[in-house]
Amino acid sequence: AQSVTQLDSQVPVFEEAPVELRCNYSSSVSVYLFWYVQYPNQGLQLLLKYLSGSTLVKGINGFEAEFNKSQTSFHLRKPSVHISDTAEYFCAVSDSQGAQKLVFGQGTRLTINP
Amino acid sequence: GAVVSQHPSRVICKSGTSVKIECRSLDFQATTMFWYRQFPKQSLMLMATSNEGSKATYEQGVEKDKFLINHASLTLSTLTVTSAHPEDSSFYICSARDTGPYTEAFFGQGTRLTVV
Numbered sequence: 001a002q003s004v005t006q007l008d009s010q011v012p013v014f015e016e017a018p019v020e021l022r023c024n025y026s027s028s029v030s031v032y033l034f035w036y037v038q039y040p041n042q043g044l045q046l047l048l049k050y051l052s053g054s055t056l057v058k059g060i061n062g063f064e065a066e067f068n069k070s071q072t073s074f075h076l077r078k079p080s081v082h083i084s085d086t087a088e089y090f091c092a093v094s095d096s097q098g099a100q101k102l103v104f105g106q107g108t109r110l111t112i113n114p
Numbered sequence: 115g116a117v118v119s120q121h122p123s124r125v126i127c128k129s130g131t132s133v134k135i136e137c138r139s140l141d142f143q144a145t146t147m148f149w150y151r152q153f154p155k156q157s158l159m160l161m162a163t164s165n166e167g168s169k170a171t172y173e174q175g176v177e178k179d180k181f182l183i184n185h186a187s188l189t190l191s192t193l194t195v196t197s198a199h200p201e202d203s204s205f206y207i208c209s210a211r212d213t214g215p216y217t218e219a220f221f222g223q224g225t226r227l228t229v230v
Contacts (some may be wrong), residue, residue, distance in 0.1 A: 036221075043120070043207050043221035044158075090157065101148060102209075102219065104157045 002027040002093045004105035012111045013081055021076040021108045023091035033074040034092040034102065035065055044090065050074065051096075061085070086112045116142045118210045120222025127198055127229055135193045135225045137208035143188035144210035148219065149181075152205040164191050198229040 007022040025031065032051050036044040048059025055067040065076045074091060091105040117140040127133045137147060146165050150158040162178075164170040164185035172178045180202075182194040191210070195202050205226050209219040 041123075041205075041224065041226065043118075043223045044209075045221070046218060049218065101160055101163055102158075103160075106157045107155075109155075 002031060002095060002103045004091050004093050004103055006089075006091055006105035006108050008108050009106065010109045010111065012113060014113050015083055016080045018079050019077065019081050019085075019110065021089050021091075021110065023074045023076065023105055025072050025074065025091075025093045027072075027093060027095065030096045031093045032096055033065075033067060034094075035059065035063070035074070035076045036090045036092060036104075037061075038088045038090065038107075047076070047089075081110075081112050083112050083114065085110060116140070116210075116212070116218075116220045118144075118208065118220045118222040120208055120225055122225060123223055124226045125228070127227070129199055129229055130197055132194055132196045133198055133227060135195075135206055135208075135227075137191045137193070137210065137222050139189045139210045139212075139220070142210075142212045144191070144212065145188065146211045147185055147191040148209045148211075149183060149191075149193050150207045150209070152207060152224075154205075158207060161193075195227065198227070200229045203227055203229045 003026050005024045013019045034049045035047040047063050048057045050057045050067045058064045063078050089108045092102040094102050119138045121136045149161045152158045161176045162170045162172045164183050170183035185191040207224045208222045211219045
């Protein structure tokens with residue numbers, strides 16, 4: 001079974017500042033990793049995913065994440081945030097075999113202040 | 115990306131009644147659909163996985179007789195909350211996955227269920 005821990009429940013940042021949202025996972029098998037964004041009362045939108053290959057993954061809206069197998073981490077970063085980035089962010093993991101159902105972290109509320 | 119449409123987006127029902135939520139894949143065939151429940155300010159909890167034409171697989175602790183899932187076609191899955199009670203009030207989200215060794219899961223917009 002897999003599990004995901006998002007270390008920060010809330011992250012306040014000033015506009016145009018950089019941000020890092022932390023995610024650690026545990027699994028006994030190889031995994032796929034994802035970051036999703038959720039705006040209020042909406043479903044989830046995929047920001048980026050790691051399946052294999054390069055450990056630095058670039059996604060939409062200027063976000064990127066780096067897969068670190070030795071530290072079992074998949075932290076999300078953006079060099080300069082905008083007000084519109086205010087949302088809930090979820091890290092998720094699925095096994096790379098079998099059912100591929102997603103296990104989500106607890107979420108991180110990113111608030112961008114002007 | 116592909117589109118998953120979930121309907122209704124909001125529903126209010128009386129305690130004891132049943133409510134059906136639909137999840138449709140609009141431009142692809144969804145061999146697998148997932149139903150999640152999200153409590154306020156919390157993460158998504160997987161309720162069940164459904165494969166087209168077969169019975170859904172429920173996660174531990176989810177009452178299959180209360181949350182009926184039907185995946186009768188490759189583009190439609192439904193979740194029926196039977197004999198709803200106020201504690202069933204929540205945000206329900208579906209996701210759908212296409213065929214292939216691995217493909218991305220696309221999410222619906224969610225349904226806010228309020229039982230009064």
